[in-house]
Amino acid sequence: MDWEVVIGLEIHAQLATRSKIFSGAATTYGAEANTQACAVDLGLPGVLPVLNEEVVRMAIMFGLAINAEIPPRSVFARKNYFYPDLPKGYQISQYELPIVSHGQIDITLEDGTTKTIGVTRAHLEEDAGKSVHEGFGNLTGIDLNRAGTPLIEIVSEPDLRSAKEAGAYMKKIHAIVTYLGICDGNMQEGSFRCDANVSIRPQGDSELGTRTELKNLNSFRFVEAAIRHEIERQTDELESGGKVVQETRLYDPVKDETRSMRSKEEANDYRYFPDPDLLPIEISPDFINEIKTSLPELPDARQKRIMKEYKLSEYDSSVITSSRDMADFYESTAKAACSVASLDVKSSKLTANWIMGEFSAALNRNSLDIKDSPVNDEMLGELIKRIDDNTISNKIAKEVFDAMWNGEGTADEIIEKKGLKQVTDSGAIEKLVDGVIADSTPQVEQYRNSPVEKQGKLIGYFVGQVMKKSRGKANPKQVNELLRKKLAKD
Amino acid sequence: MLKQSDIKKIAWLARLEIAEEDTPGFSRDLSNILNLVEQMDHVDTSSVTPMAHPLELSARLRPDKVTETNQREQLQSHAPAVERGHYLVPKVIE
Numbered sequence: 001m002d003w004e005v006v007i008g009l010e011i012h013a014q015l016a017t018r019s020k021i022f023s024g025a026a027t028t029y030g031a032e033a034n035t036q037a038c039a040v041d042l043g044l045p046g047v048l049p050v051l052n053e054e055v056v057r058m059a060i061m062f063g064l065a066i067n068a069e070i071p072p073r074s075v076f077a078r079k080n081y082f083y084p085d086l087p088k089g090y091q092i093s094q095y096e097l098p099i100v101s102h103g104q105i106d107i108t109l110e111d112g113t114t115k116t117i118g119v120t121r122a123h124l125e126e127d128a129g130k131s132v133h134e135g136f137g138n139l140t141g142i143d144l145n146r147a148g149t150p151l152i153e154i155v156s157e158p159d160l161r162s163a164k165e166a167g168a169y170m171k172k173i174h175a176i177v178t179y180l181g182i183c184d185g186n187m188q189e190g191s192f193r194c195d196a197n198v199s200i201r202p203q204g205d206s207e208l209g210t211r212t213e214l215k216n217l218n219s220f221r222f223v224e225a226a227i228r229h230e231i232e233r234q235t236d237e238l239e240s241g242g243k244v245v246q247e248t249r250l251y252d253p254v255k256d257e258t259r260s261m262r263s264k265e266e267a268n269d270y271r272y273f274p275d276p277d278l279l280p281i282e283i284s285p286d287f288i289n290e291i292k293t294s295l296p297e298l299p300d301a302r303q304k305r306i307m308k309e310y311k312l313s314e315y316d317s318s319v320i321t322s323s324r325d326m327a328d329f330y331e332s333t334a335k336a337a338c339s340v341a342s343l344d345v346k347s348s349k350l351t352a353n354w355i356m357g358e359f360s361a362a363l364n365r366n367s368l369d370i371k372d373s374p375v376n377d378e379m380l381g382e383l384i385k386r387i388d389d390n391t392i393s394n395k396i397a398k399e400v401f402d403a404m405w406n407g408e409g410t411a412d413e414i415i416e417k418k419g420l421k422q423v424t425d426s427g428a429i430e431k432l433v434d435g436v437i438a439d440s441t442p443q444v445e446q447y448r449n450s451p452v453e454k455q456g457k458l459i460g461y462f463v464g465q466v467m468k469k470s471r472g473k474a475n476p477k478q479v480n481e482l483l484r485k486k487l488a489k490d
Numbered sequence: 491m492l493k494q495s496d497i498k499k500i501a502w503l504a505r506l507e508i509a510e511e512d513t514p515g516f517s518r519d520l521s522n523i524l525n526l527v528e529q530m531d532h533v534d535t536s537s538v539t540p541m542a543h544p545l546e547l548s549a550r551l552r553p554d555k556v557t558e559t560n561q562r563e564q565l566q567s568h569a570p571a572v573e574r575g576h577y578l579v580p581k582v583i584e
Contacts, residue, residue: 017554018556019555019557023558024556024557024558025556026558032575033574033576034565034576034577035560035575037562038561039565042565050550050552051550052551052552053552053553053554054554080503082505133581136573138581139571139573139581140579140580140581140582141574141577142577142579269499269503274542274543276543278549279543279545279548280548281548281549282548
């Protein structure tokens with residue numbers, strides 16, 4: 001049977017505020033346990049939550065970025081459950097009247113087409129603390145630093161039809177929140193995490209199948225892998241005459257499988273009710289308009305602008321704008337790389353190739369983020385400028401790049417120090433070419449006796465020899481031209 | 491009338507321990523409360539916005555500033571068990 005896959009994602013993005021959603025405690029990551037958990041976060045008797053203005057502003061920014069409705073009134077509710085890292089016995093969240101509803105975003109599918117995915121709602125809530133199960137003997141240690149950290153939970157419509165689409169949607173939301181600067185997007189630190197609701201149904205059916213919820217998928221790769229496995233598992237289950245049980249499943253990246261967490265199932269009765277400690281949020285059209293005028297450039301708009309302004313291809317511009325950090329780095333590098341006042345097409349393209357190629361590869365090899373790169377925008381720009389003005393070849397540039405990466409100085413310093421300057425003096429090149437021709441009588445003979453269409457291939461040998469003699473410094477284009485000229489005559 | 495099993499579930503959700511012999515009493519009392527509130531169902535409220543808060547005010551917002559300093563020592567002096575800065579609780583996973 002043909003099955004249709006139905007996926008909805010719930011994404012939790014931590015809002016990048018200084019203080020917590022309802023208290024004045026700090027939100028800095030990695031602080032010593034419980035040093036950033038005040039009386040409000042601990043839920044001590046008599047405390048009252050007071051809403052952080054910045055949290056409201058950030059949620060509205062997100063709503064505007066996804067063309068959503070931002071109702072004039074929004075309400076906080078208590079979601080009741082017991083867990084040791086939730087000191088109050090309830091989480092302050094939103095239920096009936098979320099701050100953002102009915103938005104949509106466009107994702108680009110593999111075949112290049114665009115699909116619109118609905119965002120049902122985005123609501124504000126507080127994060128819970130952290131349980132540490134190891135290192136405390138037969139007890140559990142609780143760190144409440146994270147308790148009360150502001151989150152926006154973004155709930156999609158069940159519009160996604162494959163693991164790939166889910167991955168593309170998640171990447172798009174990630175790009176939007178980081179472009180807006182409302183979330184640092186750091187998945188290792190848990191600032192951006194995702195749960196997936198997955199079900200399958202016979203192709204053509206309108207009724208949804210029973211779904212399972214996959215928890216805590218904290219990388220783009222895991223989301224796709226976990227969903228792919230879950231689809232396979234559900235298909236096997238149904239095709240062998242079994243049933244899908246509605247449950248929560250955990251993805252294990254080491255074993256590459258999902259497994260049931262039945263123990264959490266029994267008490268899914270949160271008994272939401274409006275939080276009497278918090279008054280409704282009222283949002284005026286003026287406030288929304290003020291935020292609208294200060295919105296930064298969003299991923300789609302930036303991709304289109306960069307494509308046009310720097311004359312990049314659709315593909316290159318979308319890779320470059322996949323994160324705000326990369327787009328920022330690209331634009332400042334391209335400007336630094338350009339020797340004239342206006343941008344030139346050649347160095348813009350060269351910059352894109354270097355950032356997507358050598359530079360990204362070096363970051364990956366060393367597991368570094370762009371902002372921690374030892375080669376900054378100005379350094380890379382200078383290197384590209386030297387390729388562009390023929391001081392060095394692209395090949396030598398790789399050597400210079402590695403030296404810059406290892407902290408040996410700027411491009412100009414390294415080129416000077418190592419004597420890597422490209423030889424463009426035609427007299428010097430001619431001497432090298434003559435030497436190679438004189439030393440390669442049999443090859444010259446072969447070249448001259450070959451038909452023209454074969455000569456193109458044979459010339460490679462001579463170019464290689466000349467480049468070797470120049471230790472890579474001769475301008476390859478000049479070498480090629482000169483060789484063709486010299487080999488053509490007797 | 492609420493069933494005994496409803497009472498047990500409500501008690502469990504609230505983590506209240508109630509004695510077996512008390513459940514019929516709770517069932518009667520809670521059912522009476524629900525019946526009282528049920529009278530509201532006879533009133534036409536179709537034109538009334540559901541009330542989220544008895545005060546007709548909206549939320550006062552605070553600026554995003556860190557105002558709380560580290561008071562861990564003082565706060566943890568109330569806790570029954572603490573180790574290396576963590577509050578200790580019975581193990582929550584098997």
